[in-house]
Amino acid sequence: xxxxxxxxxxxTLQNALKxxxxxxxxxxxxxxxxxxxxxxxxxxxxxxxxxKTAAFSLPSLHRLAxxxxxxxxxxxxxxxxxxxxxxxxxxADSMVNYGRGTGLYVTTAFGGVPINRQKRALAKGVDVLxxxxxxxxxxxxxxxxxxxxxxxxxxxxxxxxxxxGFMQPLKRIVKLLPYKRQxxxxxATMPKSIAELSQQFLRDPQKVSVAPQATTAExxxxxxxxxxxxxxxxxxxxxxxxxxxxxxxVFMRTKHGCxxxxxxxxxxxxxxxxxxxxxxQPQREKALNAFRKGGVSVLVATDIAARGIDVSGVxxxxxxxxxxxxxxxxxxxxxxxxxxASGIAIALVGxxxxxxxxxxxxxxxxxxxxxxxxxxxxxxxxxxxPPPQMGGQRQQRFKPRAAGGGKGAGQPRGERKAGGGKPHRxxxxxxxxxxxxxxxxxxxxxxxxxxxx
Ligand code: AMP
Numbered sequence: 001x002x003x004x005x006x007x008x009x010x011x012t013l014q015n016a017l018k019x020x021x022x023x024x025x026x027x028x029x030x031x032x033x034x035x036x037x038x039x040x041x042x043x044x045x046x047x048x049x050x051x052k053t054a055a056f057s058l059p060s061l062h063r064l065a066x067x068x069x070x071x072x073x074x075x076x077x078x079x080x081x082x083x084x085x086x087x088x089x090x091x092a093d094s095m096v097n098y099g100r101g102t103g104l105y106v107t108t109a110f111g112g113v114p115i116n117r118q119k120r121a122l123a124k125g126v127d128v129l130x131x132x133x134x135x136x137x138x139x140x141x142x143x144x145x146x147x148x149x150x151x152x153x154x155x156x157x158x159x160x161x162x163x164x165g166f167m168q169p170l171k172r173i174v175k176l177l178p179y180k181r182q183x184x185x186x187x188a189t190m191p192k193s194i195a196e197l198s199q200q201f202l203r204d205p206q207k208v209s210v211a212p213q214a215t216t217a218e219x220x221x222x223x224x225x226x227x228x229x230x231x232x233x234x235x236x237x238x239x240x241x242x243x244x245x246x247x248x249x250v251f252m253r254t255k256h257g258c259x260x261x262x263x264x265x266x267x268x269x270x271x272x273x274x275x276x277x278x279x280x281q282p283q284r285e286k287a288l289n290a291f292r293k294g295g296v297s298v299l300v301a302t303d304i305a306a307r308g309i310d311v312s313g314v315x316x317x318x319x320x321x322x323x324x325x326x327x328x329x330x331x332x333x334x335x336x337x338x339x340x341a342s343g344i345a346i347a348l349v350g351x352x353x354x355x356x357x358x359x360x361x362x363x364x365x366x367x368x369x370x371x372x373x374x375x376x377x378x379x380x381x382x383x384x385x386p387p388p389q390m391g392g393q394r395q396q397r398f399k400p401r402a403a404g405g406g407k408g409a410g411q412p413r414g415e416r417k418a419g420g421g422k423p424h425r426x427x428x429x430x431x432x433x434x435x436x437x438x439x440x441x442x443x444x445x446x447x448x449x450x451x452x453x
Contacts (some may be wrong), residue, residue, distance in 0.1 A: 002030040009062050012101040017058075017129065022170045031208040032184075033059050039182050041202040045209040047188040047334050048087075048157070048310060053094045054078075056184045056434070060152045061095065063182075064127055065102040071125025074145050076107075078152040080130040080426055083160040085281060086288065086309050091156065092130040104128060109145075111135045111279035119144040133169040133381055149174040155201060158187035158194050163325065164304065166196070174200055188304030188334075189327045218332045221319075221344045224368035228380045229350035233264035236320060238345065238374045240298065245316040247291070250300045251332045252276075255320045258300045261320065265298065272298035272418065275405070303328055311335070319347040322356045326363035351382040360435060 003026055004017055027048045037041055058076055071077055080095075082088040092108045099106065104127040107354045109118045110136055122129070122144055129136075129145075139145040153174075155161070161170060179292065181202045187194050198205070227235055240248065252258045255276040273287035275297045291299040292311050299311075303323060314336045323329050329347075336343025336430045349357050359382035361367050373379065399451060 006134050007033050009033070009058055010065060010102075012065070013058055013062055016098050017054075017098045019100070022054070026055070028052050028208060028210045028211075029058070030053045031210075032056065033178075035206045035208070036060065036184060037062060037089075037180070039063070041182060041205040042184045043198050043202055043205040043207045044107065044184065045188070045190055045207075046186060047210075048329065049334060050210050052156075052186055053091055054098060056154050056156075057091075057095045060128075060154070060182075061099045061102055063152065063384045064104055065099075068103075071127065072146065072149065073125060076122070076127065076129035076144075076147070076213045077149060078128045078154070079136075079147065079150050079177070080135070080154040080156060081133055081151050081161070081170070082130060082156045083132065083164055083166065084304060085112055086130060086275075086284065087157065088130045088132055090310060094126075095128055099128075100440055106130065109135050111138075115139065115142070115144075128221040129270065133166045133173060136173065137169055147173070148178060150177050150181055150198060151395045153177060153181055153183045153201065157181070158185060158197060158273075159189045159191065159327065159332075160304075162193055162197065163328075167193075169198065171200065188331060191327070196331065218340045220336055221342065222333065222347075222364075222366075223344070223369050224349050224367050224379055225373060226370060226382075227348050227350060227373065228352075228378060229352065230347050232320060232350065233261060233379050234268075235348060235374060235377055236318060237265060237268035237270055238401065239318070240265075242374065243316060243344070243346075245344075246309070247294070247314045248298045248316045248318065249311075249314050249332075249335050250298060250318045250320050251323070252300060252302055253323065255302055258302060261300050264302075271296050272299060274300040274302055276302040277304060299352040305330065309335075317343065317345045322347060322349060322353040322360065323423060324356055326356075326360045329360045330364065340387060351380045354382070403433065408430070421439065435438075 004014060004022070004025055006024075009349075025098075028044065028050045032042055032044055032052075036056065040321050042056075044052060044055070046055075053237075064077055067259070069077065080088075080091055082091055088108055088110050092106050095106045106128040107121045107126045107130070109122070109129060109131040111132065115135070115138060118135070118139060119142070122139065131139075136145065140147065155170070183203070183205075184200050185201050187203070189197075225235070236250065250261065250272070251262065256277045258274040258276045262272055262274050272292055275284045287296075288297065288309065288311075290296040295424040300320075318330065318331050318335045319332060323332065332344040333343075336345060346358065357368070
């Protein structure tokens with residue numbers, strides 16, 4: 001078995017790994033670290049929770065510290081692009097921890113916080129900049145960022161970047177970077193659009209992979225329930241009581257849905273917090289901290305806000321509203337059953353969502369176990385869907401009453417834009433935000449009690 005000592009990582013980094021309590025490399029680390037140390041470009045297929053942050057951070061920090069170059073005004077030597085504020089912050093915190101003692105500076109740039117602080121942090125030049133694409137381009141356009149000296153580029157969660165509409169910003173960013181650089185590209189799934197994007201970023205990449213495309217986390221017990229949309233809040237409350245979960249993530253498609261659900265859980269006497277793009281950055285951090293530290297055991301989130309977030313000990317994932325992109329289901333349920341734990345994923349499938357369930361089951365190549373409803377709830381009035389037709393036409397037949405939906409009826413396609421659609425800029429959406437503080441990996445940041453999986 002590969003050991004960290006097998007890699008040509010500096011003693012400083014090896015020591016930092018010991019302080020993190022990492023004993024052996026994870027499979028993605030075992031594959032990626034030696035290649036990245038050689039300076040190769042990497043195309044990595046891995047989900048969060050596999051240890052990919054360290055897989056790209058350790059070799060990069062080693063290479064940056066090994067060839068200590070100064071940085072000019074507004075320059076950075078390594079650029080890490082992430083889709084959301086939370087993920088960018090999490091990556092930066094990890095890099096500060098891993099790079100303790102190297103003397104390298106790590107900073108962040110994302111929306112939702114004043115840009116001037118970030119400009120000041122960048123002014124003297126930094127070693128590592130972890131950023132979301134929207135704020136990065138804002139800084140560039142305001143002449144506060146010079147990308148001409150980037151030696152290493154990391155693109156994390158590429159598939160999520162494209163879901164968020166970041167294709168054009170990414171294409172623009174790549175043109176601002178030097179041709180001669182190392183690029184490390186990570187995605188949980190590899191649909192055609194991502195493979196094409198990767199070709200623009202990478203040169204002769206080495207492929208490393210820890211999970212085949214869209215494999216459902218094997219350790220997750222997956223169940224479903226056919227429910228009336230209007231019953232969802234009460235059914236969730238009932239399941240939260242009967243399942244007695246440790247820590248629960250509830251996924252919604254829309255920000256407004258999150259807020260509505262928090263209210264109805266509150267009525268049912270269940271304490272829950274929400275993170276989504278309409279929340280301010282301090283609110284998002286507060287909610288996430290309460291959830292991480294165990295003060296609140298139910299976190300209601302949109303995909304965007306929850307993406308890439310590493311919280312250990314999530315026992316249940318509820319798909320309160322099914323995602324209309326099947327791969328998203330895989331990401332969602334991957335939030336549980338991390339680090340050798342097992343987990344349960346329960347989908348509450350409204351009549352309007354049955355076709356999506358079918359798409360999901362086709363993607364994960366298995367059927368969910370459909371369970372009976374809790375006592376006191378009626379079955380939805382929906383006929384069985386006809387068998388799928390060739391040509392992919394969507395079919396759904398409702399009996400008249402079910403078609404109107406109820407208060408809680410999901411509004412499948414239309415509202416998707418609320419969380420997806422455009423690239424995120426500023427504070428109104430879930431994309432970017434947070435501190436722009438210049439932090440020294442040398443001094444360390446304490447990492448804020450980041451759980452270890
Ligand atoms: P990531 O996929 O980068 O979000 O990492 C998931 C979790 O695994 C984080 O909590 C890391 O601290 C932890 N982790 C990463 N590498 C290792 C390792 N080699 N040994 C133990 N834990 C690790």
